Structure formats: structure tokens, C-alpha cells
Amino acid sequence: CxxxxxxxxxxxxxAHFVERDPWVAGSVLRQNLEGAGYEYLCSVHIQRVEEFxxxxxxxxxxxxxxxxxxxxxxPYEAVTxxxxxxxxxxxxxxxxxxxxxxxxxKAERDAIxxxxxxxxxxxxxxxxxxxxxxxxxxxxxxW
Numbered sequence: 361c362x363x364x365x366x367x368x369x370x371x372x373x374x375a376h377f378v379e380r381d382p383w384v385a386g387s388v389l390r391q392n393l394e395g396a397g398y399e400y401l402c403s404v405h406i407q408r409v410e411e412f413x414x415x416x417x418x419x420x421x422x423x424x425x426x427x428x429x430x431x432x433x434x435p436y437e438a439v440t441x442x443x444x445x446x447x448x449x450x451x452x453x454x455x456x457x458x459x460x461x462x463x464x465x466k467a468e469r470d471a472i473x474x475x476x477x478x479x480x481x482x483x484x485x486x487x488x489x490x491x492x493x494x495x496x497x498x499x500x501x502x503w
Contacts, residue, residue: 363431363461365396374401376423378412380438409434413447426455433463441471449477460495 364375375398379385385406393399403423405412409432416422430453434444441464448460456478464472472493474481479495 364429365392365398367429368398368401369396372401372428374403376403376405376427378405378407378409380406380408382406409439410444410447413451413453416452417447417450423453427453427458430454430458430460431463432460436465436468441468445471445473445476454479457497459497462493462495464491464493465489466491 364372364377368375377385377389379389385404389404390399393402393404407415412422430448432444432448441462445462448454454460454477458479460476460479462472466489469491472481472484472491476495478497480498481493482496482500483492483494485492
């Protein structure tokens with residue numbers, strides 16, 4: 361969440377947050393957006409991420425096109441990572457220029473593949489008990 365706030369503060373056109381808990385969406389996320397003055401640049405979708413991805417698949421008008429950056433940080437026990445990543449891979453939200461960051465637990469290591477649609481696994485690191493996989497364009501020389 362902090363990374364997305366930083367992106368908006370540095371000039372990103374906008375952001376979409378998907379939060380399944382209505383209390384968190386209203387009492388935490390929306391309040392933080394309003395406090396920072398970003399409520400007009402950001403959309404909060406109160407639903408499971410799987411439902412959001414399915415809705416976007418049916419109509420790309422849901423969000424207006426592909427994303428430059430996607431952060432996947434679901435509650436570890438609340439999702440099946442292989443299914444969630446399959447949905448991301450098949451979604452209309454990624455392009456060959458998108459960066460996708462996936463936070464996952466060690467138990468889901470097998471769900472992390474070498475590619476995610478048109479993207480390749482650029483990094484896969486352990487930070488304490490947290491694992492982070494980063495997918496990006498194959499031809500990006502900055503990595």
C-alpha cells in the first residue's frame with residue numbers, strides 16, 4: 361500500500377486498490393487516501409481480488425486498460441496462489457511492459473513460475489519470513 365501511495369505522490373495517473381474487508385477499505389484505506397488528498401486519483405474496490413480480476417476480464421472498462429504496476433499481497437491463507445497468479449496472467453490488466461510484485465509465503469513457492477503471461481521472473485528473494493517475486497518485461501535492461 362505504501363508503495364502505491366508513493367507512486368501516486370510522484371505523479372502516477374492513479375491507482376486501484378482491491379480490499380475484501382469493508383472496514384479496512386472504509387476506515388483505513390479511504391481515510392488515508394483522503395488524508396493525503398488522493399481520493400480523486402484512486403479507486404477502492406471492495407471485493408475479493410479473484411472477483412475483481414474476473415470482472416476486469418469481462419470488461420476492460422472496469423479500470424480503463426492495462427496497469428504499469430501490480431502489487432499482489434493477499435492474506436496468505438485466504439487465496440490459492442496458483443489460481444490467483446493464473447488469473448493475473450490471463451487478465452487484461454497486464455501487458456508486456458507491466459511490472460508485477462508478488463508477496464507470498466514459503467509454502468506457496470511452487471506457484472511462482474519463470475513467466476507470468478508476457479512477463480519473466482526478474483527476482484525472487486526472501487526477506488525474513490516473506491518471499492517477494494518480481495515479474496517484468498524481458499527486454500528491460502535496467503535489471
